[in-house]
Structures are given as structure tokens and as C-alpha cells.
Amino acid sequence: MVKAPPDHSPMVVDSQDLSSSTIMNPITSPNQLPIHSMRKKIIQTVFSNDCCIFLGETGCGKTTQIPRFLYEAREKKFKNLLNKKSQRNKNLIACTQPRRVAAISVAERVASEVNQNCGELIGYSVRFDEAISRRTKIKYMTDGMLLREALLDPYLRQYSIIILDEAHERTLHTDLLFGIVKQALEYRKKSQKNSLHVLVMSATMNVDLFSNYFNQAPVLYLQGRQYPIDVFHVQETQTDYIHASLITLFQIHRTTPLNEGILIFLTGQDEIDSICKTIKQIVASGTESLEPIIPLPLYANMTTVKQMLVFKQTPENIRKVIVSTNIGETSITIPGIRHVIDCGRVKTKTYNPQTGLEILQVQKISQAQAWQRTGRAGRECPGTCYRMYPEEEFEQLPSTPIPELLRCNLATAALQILAMGITNISTFDFLSKPDEKSIAAALRELTYLCAIQPSNDNTYELTDDGRKMACFPLDPKLSRCLLASSGLNCLEEMLKLVSIMSVDTIFLTSSNINEKMKMQRQKFTMNEGDHLTLLNVYKTFISNKKTKEWCQINKINRRNLLRACAIRKQLRRICIELQLNIKSCGTKYSLVRQALAQGLFMNVAEYLKENDYRTINDRHIVKIHPSSVLFGAKPSVVVFTELIQTTKRFIRDITVVEPDWLIESNPEYFKTRLSSK
Structure with missing residues (x-):
């Protein structure tokens, strides 16, 4: 490996420690954080302006401390006003985060700093989970949750301060919030009632862009700290970045103290689960007399309890290895991490507005993302980052990622x-x-x-x-499936199906399907396709009382199914509020397929020849994914959930439909597209 030249100093890109306070003690006392020296300046800047931009270096404490500064200053000044009953549940401080794990872990950390339980003064709100009460005054929340609240109140009148944190990530929800919050700011300023202050924060962003957007908002720079990080690149391009990451992991493991944690970045759940299993097998084999390792996965579709395990202190003489998607790039800090292994890839969706299709594919990261990942190693002490791509390749990467709004x-x-x-x-x-x-x-x-x-x-x-x-926190296609199923008397089945479609894969080690596993799964297979097969798994899981034993025997991911159960409860509650017709169709699954056809009508493919299908939108040639229960079958028309681009184009999560259903549901759309009509 080649060490990076001295001028490759890492960009500082994250917020203060977000470790789970319910699991371990805070790394740093709040009063020792650099941001405390600027407390008066921060308070004065926020309350003297409608909007301001804070660029805060890593480790300064902006995410955990600024909401507290503002709450305490406002409480002191307006104590009598805030104690009035009419002000209860108003004048809240919102601090948004792009990811749920960050919102939860920050809230728990700050709650511990004020010696309270999370959900009292400090709370959080994320999709399908919250810890808030009537006493809550500081609410950490995902940007998507604040966006949902804006549907009911576009002017966000229950908040007196809104902090948009990690603004540089430019997620779809964050970009929408910029416009919504700006509109709320202008409206409430004109009405001269219940004033609003907006704070946009990041560790690295184009401050001129944000300042100009928010009407020349003032910019305040917050000093932080960053320990030195040595950056190494591989000498040649790696065709198998997973194998390269695994080799690098064990090189580090053999040569460094066990208390130095390792963070590996990969692209998705399948890769992460697979490499965690491989690490366990290599260590357990005993062939190389390796010291023990605890490999812990970290990705979005995990229960909160499982995600919080990465913050737990590891027993002595055991190495902690975190294997994460880009969820670990920003917003969270994992204690003990000294080494980062960066695969240089990320899984993203790109959208073609001319065809109407989204393609999920693995792509190279940007330079900003590379430095984000590098910065994970220098939070508590000097660290090292190993990049699984040559330095020349790094220089050719785009400087920043394309905002999600421009590619989705x-x-x-x-x-x-x-x-x-x-x-x-x-x-x-x-x-x-x-x-x-x-x-x-x-x-x-x-x-x-x-x-x-x-x-x-x-x-x-x-x-x-x-x-x-609009009331459902879902893609409009899936919302349409729910409404269609209400009219077809199969909403109970569709609720289960949409919920299971809202989590990642429910089958274990699906990235390495073998003949034994195929035989194991045949008991769930429905000839009509993957969606009904998923529904069958869900129903069987419930009938077997959601036991671990059943999941282990059938190689089923229990945590993802439990999350699907929680999502179903929330969606069903919305259906009740909307007075939808919640009925079961029993085993009349053709009704479920009809409802799917009404929602997924833009994702239709027709059989062409041999194993090829052609999408009706862009007339592209695709194949059924090998993981599908319909792989090898040749139904004439199918709907699909996902199109994946690897060496070939595959469609995944597929259901057989009748051409007549498509034409009846949307005759204008299909009259010139469907050749099977």
C-alpha cells in the first residue's frame, strides 16, 4: 500500500459524539468540548437572525450542545411565558438528522447529560418509533419526520427553533425541508406571531450556496478538533473489493492492539451479513490462532436495539469490527474506532425520467464521501484509513455526490x-x-x-x-396498492405485503443462494411470484408465533420480519384513520395480484424470447433475477418492484399478472405499450 502525501489532510465532516448513552458512558464531558468557548456567540447569532449557517468542525459538539444552549438561554429569558399552559407542546426545538440511528443515539446521549430518561425533556421521533412526551422541549428527529409534520402544518408552528443538521448530505427529504422551512420562516416573519429561528449546520458544505439561498444568512465557523489520520491506497484497482477488505482486516488484526476498533464500509446488507459470517468462520476455524473478533453489522434496515450494539464497549482482549453501509459516514461516532477500511463504493438509485425506471446499482463514491469515511478514524486519537482503490482513482472521483433530488x-x-x-x-x-x-x-x-x-x-x-x-410514508406506487386493495377486499394481505416490501431481504445469506437453500425455501414458494411468496413467509412467521427457532430452521431474517410487523401496525392505523375497507381475501390471491398491478403498472415487463423480457416503458431487455421464484419460468407478463444493474439488467420481486388487469386499471397508459393485450 502507498501512504498518502502530507497534503491529503482529511476534510472534517461530522458532528459530535453520538454514542448511545444508555449503553456506555460519554467519551467527553460536555463542558470540555471546544464549542463551550463560543456559547455566548452562538446564542447571540441565532437569536439575532432569522436564519444562520454554522460550519462546525468535527468534535466541536454542535449536534449535542447547541440545542441545549438555545433551550437554556430561551428558558432563562422567557421562563414565565414558557410555563403557561397555552405554551405547552409549543416552542419546541427540532434538530433533524438524515438517519434514524443518529437521531436516536444523539437524543439518548443528550438526555444522559441532563440526567433524564430519553423521552422527557429530550426526545426523538423517527419513522415507526418515537420517545417524546408533553414535557419534551428538544426533539431530535429524522428529516423525513419533520417533512411529514409539514403536511399537517406547512408553517411548523409548534417549533420556535429548527436546526437542519448534516445539511451537506443533500438527501431528498433535507432538500425539500430547505424550501419548506424557508417558506415557514417568511410566513411567520410577516405574521409577527410565534417567531421562528432556523439554523443550518454541517461540518463541510458550500456555505455560499446556503447563505445565498437563505437571503444572505450570516455564517459562523465553529472550531473543533481532529486527530491526524494516515491514509493508505492500494497500488492497483481491486476487482473484488470485499475480498480486499477482508484481507486488509486480518492484516490489521494481526499487527495492532485488540482495543483498536476497525470500521469497514461496504455497500449493502447482503455484503455485510456475508462478510460478518466469514469473519466469524475464519476466527472460529483456529487455523491461524487468531485473537477473538466481534463483528457487528450496521445498516438502515436493522432494529434500533441491534444498531445500538455498535456503541457498546467490547470486553477486554476482543477486537470490535463494525461493518457498515454509508450510514456510518456521518452523524454517528463509534467509540474505539482507530482504523477504517473504505471499499470506495456505495449503493444508490438513479432515475431516468424518460423511461420512468429507477435502477439500483453500486457506484463509486465522491471525494467528500471518502473523506467522511476517513474522518471516522480520528475522533478520539490518531487513526489510519485504508482505501481499497488507487490514489489515481481517488483523484478522478467527483468532489461531491449528486444531490438525491437531482437523481431520483x-x-x-x-x-x-x-x-x-x-x-x-x-x-x-x-x-x-x-x-x-x-x-x-x-x-x-x-x-x-x-x-x-x-x-x-x-x-x-x-x-x-x-x-x-399523501398520508402514507410510502412510495406513491405502494400507497396506490393499498388503496386498490381496499376496493378489492384484500387490504389485510396488502398491508402485510407492503410492510415486508419496506424492509430489506428477509432471507438469510441471500447473496449466496445454494441448492440446499432453494430446497428449503420451496415450502414457501407461490407459483404466482415473489410477492405472494413473501406474503406466505409473513403469514407462516405469524402462525409460528415469531419464534427464533422457526427462523433459524428456515433461514429467515427474524429482525427484518419483526420490523415489518411494526411497520404493518403503523400502516394499519393510518388505514383506520382514513376509513379504508380493511378486509381479508383469504386465499383469493388473484385479488392481491390485481391490486399490485394497479400500483406497479409502470414496472411491467413482457416475455420476449428465451430468458429475455422487455420492459414496456423503455423497451429495454431484462432478465428475471436468479433469486426470484420465477427464475427459469416464462410467464407472459409480470410486474416487478426493482430493476438492478450489474453486468446485466435484472428485475427482482416479480408477480405474474394478466394483461386485462393492466388495461382495465389504466387503459390510457397501456393502449400503445402492451403487445400482449
Whole structure:
């Protein structure tokens, strides 16, 4: 490996420690953090301006301490006002995070600093989970949850201070929040009631872009700290970055003290689960007399309890190895990490507005993401980062990632914007405006889904179904599936299915399917396709009382199924509020397939020849993914959930449908597209 030259100093890109306070003691006393020397300046800047931009170096304590500074200063000044009953549950301070693990762990950390349980003064709110009460005044939340609240109140009147943290990540929800919060700020300033202060924070971002967007908002730089990090690159391009990461891991393990933790970045759950299993097997084999290792996975589709395990202190003489997706890049700090192994890849979705298809594929990261990952190693002491790509390749990477808003399907965003009463999407104040083709494609999709209808002068309005669809925290396609199933008397089945589609794979080691596992899964196989097979697994899981033993025997991921059960409860509650027809179709699964056809109609493929299918939208040639129960079968028409680009294009999560169902549900869309009609 080649050591990076001295001028490759890492960008500082994260917030203060986010370790789980319920599991371990804080690393640093709050009063020792660098940000305390700027407390007065921070308070003065925030309360003297409608909006301000804070660029805070790593380790300064901005995420954990600034909400406290502002709450305590406001409490002292307006104590009598805040004690009034009329102010209860108002004047909240919101601090958004791009990811749920960050929102939860920060809230628990800050709650411990004030010697309270999480959910009292300090709380959190994430999708399908929250810890808040009437006493809560500081609420850490995912940006998606604040966006959901904006649907009910676009002016966010229960908040007096809104902190948009990790602004540099430019997620879809964060970019939408910029426009919504800016609108709320202007409205509440004009109304001269319940004033609002907005704070945009990051460790690395284009401050001029954000300052100009928020009407020349002042910028304050916060000093932090960063220990030196040695950066190494491989000399040649690695064709197998997983194997290269594994080799590097054991090189580090053999030559460094066991108390130095290792963080490995990979692209997804399948890769992570597979490498964790391999690490355990290599250590357990005893062939090399290796010291013990505890490999811990970290990705989005895990229960909160499982995610929090990465913050737990490891017993003496055991190495902690965290294997994470890009969820570990920012917002969280894992105690004890001294070494980072960066595969240089990330799994992202890209959208083609001309075809209407999203493709999930592994791509190279940006330089900013590379430095984000590097910075994980220098939080508590000097560290080392090993990059599984040559230095020349790093120099060719783009400087920053493309904002999600500019590379994703805008249907969800457009539905949310329209639900807030903004009838012309093109006039929404985007920080980075999407091109008109993407906006037009989103509006076209929502029109086909019967969620919106054109009004006057390029404006649109929600239909009755559209208002209902906006209430679900789902892709509009899946919301349409739920509404369609209500009319077809199969909503109970669709709730289970949509919930299981909202989590990652439920089958263990699905990245390495062998003949024995295929035989094991045949007991669940439904000839009509993957969706009904998933539904069958869910029902059997429930009938077997959700036991660990049943999951182990059948190679089923229990934690993902339990999460699906929790999601179903939340979705069912929304269905009850919307007074939908919640009935079961029993075993009349053709009704479920019809409902899927109504929601996934833009994801249709027709059989062409041999093993090839052709999507009706872009006429591209695709194949059924080997993991599908329909692999090797040749149904004439199918709907699919996902299109994956590897060496070939595959469609995954597939169901057989009848052409007549498609034509009946959306005749205008299919009259010129479907050759099987």
C-alpha cells in the first residue's frame, strides 16, 4: 500500500459524539468540548437572525450542545411565558438528522447529560418509533419526520427553533425541508406571531450556496478538533473489493492492539451479513490462532436495539469490527474506532425520467464521501484509513455526490409538495432545482396513479385518493396498492405485503443462494411470484408465533420480519384513520395480484424470447433475477418492484399478472405499450 502525501489532510465532516448513552458512558464531558468557548456567540447569532449557517468542525459538539444552549438561554429569558399552559407542546426545538440511528443515539446521549430518561425533556421521533412526551422541549428527529409534520402544518408552528443538521448530505427529504422551512420562516416573519429561528449546520458544505439561498444568512465557523489520520491506497484497482477488505482486516488484526476498533464500509446488507459470517468462520476455524473478533453489522434496515450494539464497549482482549453501509459516514461516532477500511463504493438509485425506471446499482463514491469515511478514524486519537482503490482513482472521483433530488424519482416529493397546497411544483423554491423533464415525469406518474389532476396554468391539485396517498410514508406506487386493495377486499394481505416490501431481504445469506437453500425455501414458494411468496413467509412467521427457532430452521431474517410487523401496525392505523375497507381475501390471491398491478403498472415487463423480457416503458431487455421464484419460468407478463444493474439488467420481486388487469386499471397508459393485450 502507498501512504498518502502530507497534503491529503482529511476534510472534517461530522458532528459530535453520538454514542448511545444508555449503553456506555460519554467519551467527553460536555463542558470540555471546544464549542463551550463560543456559547455566548452562538446564542447571540441565532437569536439575532432569522436564519444562520454554522460550519462546525468535527468534535466541536454542535449536534449535542447547541440545542441545549438555545433551550437554556430561551428558558432563562422567557421562563414565565414558557410555563403557561397555552405554551405547552409549543416552542419546541427540532434538530433533524438524515438517519434514524443518529437521531436516536444523539437524543439518548443528550438526555444522559441532563440526567433524564430519553423521552422527557429530550426526545426523538423517527419513522415507526418515537420517545417524546408533553414535557419534551428538544426533539431530535429524522428529516423525513419533520417533512411529514409539514403536511399537517406547512408553517411548523409548534417549533420556535429548527436546526437542519448534516445539511451537506443533500438527501431528498433535507432538500425539500430547505424550501419548506424557508417558506415557514417568511410566513411567520410577516405574521409577527410565534417567531421562528432556523439554523443550518454541517461540518463541510458550500456555505455560499446556503447563505445565498437563505437571503444572505450570516455564517459562523465553529472550531473543533481532529486527530491526524494516515491514509493508505492500494497500488492497483481491486476487482473484488470485499475480498480486499477482508484481507486488509486480518492484516490489521494481526499487527495492532485488540482495543483498536476497525470500521469497514461496504455497500449493502447482503455484503455485510456475508462478510460478518466469514469473519466469524475464519476466527472460529483456529487455523491461524487468531485473537477473538466481534463483528457487528450496521445498516438502515436493522432494529434500533441491534444498531445500538455498535456503541457498546467490547470486553477486554476482543477486537470490535463494525461493518457498515454509508450510514456510518456521518452523524454517528463509534467509540474505539482507530482504523477504517473504505471499499470506495456505495449503493444508490438513479432515475431516468424518460423511461420512468429507477435502477439500483453500486457506484463509486465522491471525494467528500471518502473523506467522511476517513474522518471516522480520528475522533478520539490518531487513526489510519485504508482505501481499497488507487490514489489515481481517488483523484478522478467527483468532489461531491449528486444531490438525491437531482437523481431520483420525484413522484414522492411532488406528492408531498402538492399536499402542502403548493399547486405548481416548478415554483417551489428548490435549493437545486430539478430539470423540467424530471418534474414532468413525476406529475405524469402521479396522474396515472390517480393521485392528482390538472387544474389551470400548469397547476395540479390532489384527488381524494391523492390526499389519502399523501398520508402514507410510502412510495406513491405502494400507497396506490393499498388503496386498490381496499376496493378489492384484500387490504389485510396488502398491508402485510407492503410492510415486508419496506424492509430489506428477509432471507438469510441471500447473496449466496445454494441448492440446499432453494430446497428449503420451496415450502414457501407461490407459483404466482415473489410477492405472494413473501406474503406466505409473513403469514407462516405469524402462525409460528415469531419464534427464533422457526427462523433459524428456515433461514429467515427474524429482525427484518419483526420490523415489518411494526411497520404493518403503523400502516394499519393510518388505514383506520382514513376509513379504508380493511378486509381479508383469504386465499383469493388473484385479488392481491390485481391490486399490485394497479400500483406497479409502470414496472411491467413482457416475455420476449428465451430468458429475455422487455420492459414496456423503455423497451429495454431484462432478465428475471436468479433469486426470484420465477427464475427459469416464462410467464407472459409480470410486474416487478426493482430493476438492478450489474453486468446485466435484472428485475427482482416479480408477480405474474394478466394483461386485462393492466388495461382495465389504466387503459390510457397501456393502449400503445402492451403487445400482449
